[in-house]
Amino acid sequence: MVLAVDIGNSNIVMGCFENDKILFIERLSTNRGATALEYTIMLKNILELNGISHMDFQGGIISSVVPSVTLTVRAAMERLTCKKVMIVGPGIKTGLKIMLDNPAQLGSDRVADAVAAINLYPVPCIMIDMGTATTISVIDSQKNFLGGLIIPGLMTSLDSLTVRTSQLPNISLVPPNKVIGTNTVDCMRSGIINSTASSIDGVIERIEEELGETCTVISTGGIAKTIIPFCKRKIIIDDELLLKGLCIIYNKNK
Known part of the structure; x- marks a missing residue:
């Protein structure tokens, strides 16, 4: 499974993919003051509510328009999944x-x-x-x-x-x-x-x-x-x- 997160100015949209199929989509408010630990807890709770173990992921990816939150959320995702998380930006292949x-x-x-x-x-x-x-x-x-x-x-x-x-x-x-x-x-x-x-x-x-x-x-x-x-x-x-x-x-x- 892949954990995909879109960080917007007002909301963070979180989705989980398995074989290109979306298993769930959830939204939470973007909190510029939250710590990596707080985001880890929020993400873990969302996964548990959807019946998914945080240990089942092969990786993750982030899109973000809020630079001050990007690295905090990545740290939370990596701590939760124990896998590397990509950030869409320079050096990432898109085919576009x-x-x-x-x-x-x-x-x-x-x-x-x-x-x-x-x-x-x-x-x-x-x-x-x-x-x-x-x-x-x-x-x-x-x-x-x-x-x-x-x-x-x-x-x-x-x-x-x-x-x-x-x-x-x-x-x-x-x-x-x-x-x-x-x-x-x-x-x-x-x-x-x-x-x-x-x-x-x-x-x-x-x-x-x-x-x-x-x-x-x-x-x-x-x-x-x-x-x-x-x-x-x-x-x-x-x-x-x-x-x-x-x-x-x-x-x-x-």
Whole structure:
């Protein structure tokens, strides 16, 4: 088995693979102040809850956009599994040709998403990863990573709205029944959900105009299931995209 961990700004997503099959996926909050021991205990508890022994792993792999947490989590994983843990970054084989001005600037989460996409879906394709930020990545018909967009995430925008206005409350993301809200809470829900969905539809249209081709569109991330049903464009939701990419990268480097 392989232990795969994606460290994001808000959440850490943890998955376990056996023969390329995902056995479970769990989320915990990213805690920049936690020690390696604290992460070891959290990871051990998650494995035990899923009926898996920490001694059954042949290795592990990490994708991280939070450098201050990366080595702490790796230390925890290595202590728990007694195996070496890879970190996606320079020197790791991905099979991805990155056409950016500075390829080293590409986040490891977007690398993992792209590796999964080129191996599992028709190209050209667009990946939409909806987390603290919404990242949109584009791969052409030759499987080259062309670049993309970075947009403030839905919760980031919503938090900014409630913090900077004195009369707007904190709300849950319960989908509205209609676009035109008739009270403050429904207006906020409709505004944030429909505007986010519309921006995604619009960006996809503009990317395809620039490429001159129709793309496969895949969405992943914690907010995707809330937003994508409101998009007019056909979009595949793949909650496991990033972890699938980590598994493929691990197998290329083991």
